[in-house]
Amino acid sequence: MLRSVTTMTQDDRASQDGIGPARHATVYECREVSVVYRTHRDEAHTVLDGVTFDCQSGEVLTFVGPSGVGKTTLLRLLSGLIKPTSGSVCFEGEPVRRTPQGVVLVFQDYASALLSWRTVGRNVALPLEGRMSKREIDKRVDDALSQVNLGDWKNEYPWRLSGGMQQRVQIARALASDAQVLLMDEPFASIDAITRAKLQDLLLEVRRRTGLTVIYITHDIDEAIYLSDRVFVLSGRPASMQEEVEIDVPTPRSQVETRELPEFLDARRRLHAALRAEYSSEGAGQAP
Numbered sequence: 001m002l003r004s005v006t007t008m009t010q011d012d013r014a015s016q017d018g019i020g021p022a023r024h025a026t027v028y029e030c031r032e033v034s035v036v037y038r039t040h041r042d043e044a045h046t047v048l049d050g051v052t053f054d055c056q057s058g059e060v061l062t063f064v065g066p067s068g069v070g071k072t073t074l075l076r077l078l079s080g081l082i083k084p085t086s087g088s089v090c091f092e093g094e095p096v097r098r099t100p101q102g103v104v105l106v107f108q109d110y111a112s113a114l115l116s117w118r119t120v121g122r123n124v125a126l127p128l129e130g131r132m133s134k135r136e137i138d139k140r141v142d143d144a145l146s147q148v149n150l151g152d153w154k155n156e157y158p159w160r161l162s163g164g165m166q167q168r169v170q171i172a173r174a175l176a177s178d179a180q181v182l183l184m185d186e187p188f189a190s191i192d193a194i195t196r197a198k199l200q201d202l203l204l205e206v207r208r209r210t211g212l213t214v215i216y217i218t219h220d221i222d223e224a225i226y227l228s229d230r231v232f233v234l235s236g237r238p239a240s241m242q243e244e245v246e247i248d249v250p251t252p253r254s255q256v257e258t259r260e261l262p263e264f265l266d267a268r269r270r271l272h273a274a275l276r277a278e279y280s281s282e283g284a285g286q287a288p
Contacts (some may be wrong), residue, residue, distance in 0.1 A: 026093075027181060027213050028055040028078060033087035034238075035073055039066045046238035047073050051087070053232060053241060060207060062216040062224040064271065065234035071217045074234070075183045078215060079105055102180035104173075106187050110166040114158040120147070120169055121154035127177040144176035147206060164195035171206065181213040189219070196226055197255050200227060204253060221275075226253060234275040245273035 026251075035048040047070040055061045063071050068277050076082045077089050080098040083125040107113045114123050128137045145151045148168040158166050167187055174182055188196040200223065207214060218224050224231045225247055233243040249263045258264055 005186050025057055026054050027059075027091065028053075028092075028215070029088070029090045030054070031088045033077065033084045033089060035070070035082070036085040037075065048077075048084075049236075049238040049240050051239070051241055053233075053244075055213060057213055058211045059209075060204075060214040060216060060228045061229070062218060062228040062231045063234050064218060064221055064224050064231060064275070066084050066122075066275075067219070069235055069237075070239040071234055075105070075185050075215070075217060079103060079183055087138070100181075102178065104177060104179040104182055105189055106167075106170050106174060106182055106184045108186040108189050110163060110170055110187075111158070114166055115169055116157065116228060119155050119157055120150065120161070123158065123169055124173045124176050127173065136203075140176045141172075142170040147209070148172045148202060150221065162195070163191050164199055167191065167199060168202065171203070175206065175210070179212065181190055181215065184214060184216045186217050186219070196223075201253075201255065203227065204251075206250075221268060222259065223273045224271070225249065225264055226255075227256060231267070231271060235275065242277075243270070245270050245274075 030051055032055050033048060033051040034046060037045045037047060039045050049072065052092050053061075063074065065071055073082070077084060078096065079092075080096045080100065083097075089096045090121075091103070094100075095157065115126070118126070124141045124144055125137050128140060132140075141154070142151065145154055148171050150165065150168055150172060153161065153165065158169065161169070170187070171182075188199050203214070204227065206212060214227075216224070216227060229245050231245045231247060232241055233245075234240070235242050247263075247267055249258055249261060249267070
C-alpha cells in the first residue's frame with residue numbers, strides 16, 4: 001500500500017523559498033484528522049484516519065477514491081457540519097466550528113437543493129434575503145445568472161430546467177452570496193457526458209474570473225485531472241491520504257486537446273496506479 005502523504009503548507013513553501021507568507025494564503029489546513037463513529041452496537045467505526053492536507057486560495061483541489069471511503073465525510077468536516085474526533089480543521093487559521101463565512105456546499109442532488117415553488121431568480125436570491133435591499137439582491141442575482149448563462153431563465157421554475165441547468169442555478173446561488181470557497185460533492189455525476197463537459201468548462205471559467213477556491217469530490221479520474229491543480233487519492237479502511245498528484249497540465253484547458261497531452265496521461269497513470277494498489281491490497285487476503 002502507498003504511504004500517506006505529508007503535505008507542506010503554503011507557509012512552509014514560502015519559508016523554503018525565502019518568501020514571507022501571505023496572510024491567509026492557506027484557506028484550509030487539516031492536520032492528523034480522524035473521524036470515529038459509534039455504530040448501533042456502540043462499536044467504534046473509524047472512517048478517516050490521520051488525514052493531513054492544505055488548500056491554497058484560488059486552488060482547485062480534488063479528492064478521488066472508492067465509494068463509501070469517506071470523501072463526503074471530509075466535506076462535512078470542512079463545512080463545519082461535523083467535528084473531527086481528533087486532529088484539527090482550520091479555515092484561514094481559525095478552527096472550524098460552523099460553516100465558515102464565504103464557504104458554500106454544492107450538492108450532487110441539484111433537484112433537492114432547489115426549492116420547486118421558487119423561480120430560478122428567487123432560488124438564487126435565497127441566501128441574500130434579509131441581508132440587503134431588494135435592489136441589491138436583484139443586481140446580484142442578475143450578475144450571477146449572467147455568469148452561468150441563465151439570464152433568460154430567471155423567472156422560470158427549476159422543474160422546467162434540465163439537470164445541467166439546475167446545477168448551474170446552484171453555482172449561481174453560490175456566486176450571488178459572494179462565495180470564496182465551493183465545496184462540491186460529485187456535482188456533475190448524474191448529468192450526461194456532453195452537459196458534464198460544458199459544466200466543467202463553466203466551472204473553470206468562473207474560477208478564472210473570480211478566483212474561487214474549489215474543493216471537489218469525484219469518482220472520475222479524468223474529471224479530477226481536467227479540473228484540478230492537485231488531486232489526492234483517499235482510500236483504505238479507515239481512509240487516509242494515499243497519494244498526492246500535482247497536475248502540471250497547462251491552462252486554459254480544452255476537452256479534446258488537454259486530455260491528449262503527455263502531462264494529462266502521466267497524471268492519469270499515477271492516479272490509476274494508486275487506486276489499483278489499494279484495490280490489490282484489499283483483495284490480497286480474500287479467498288477467491
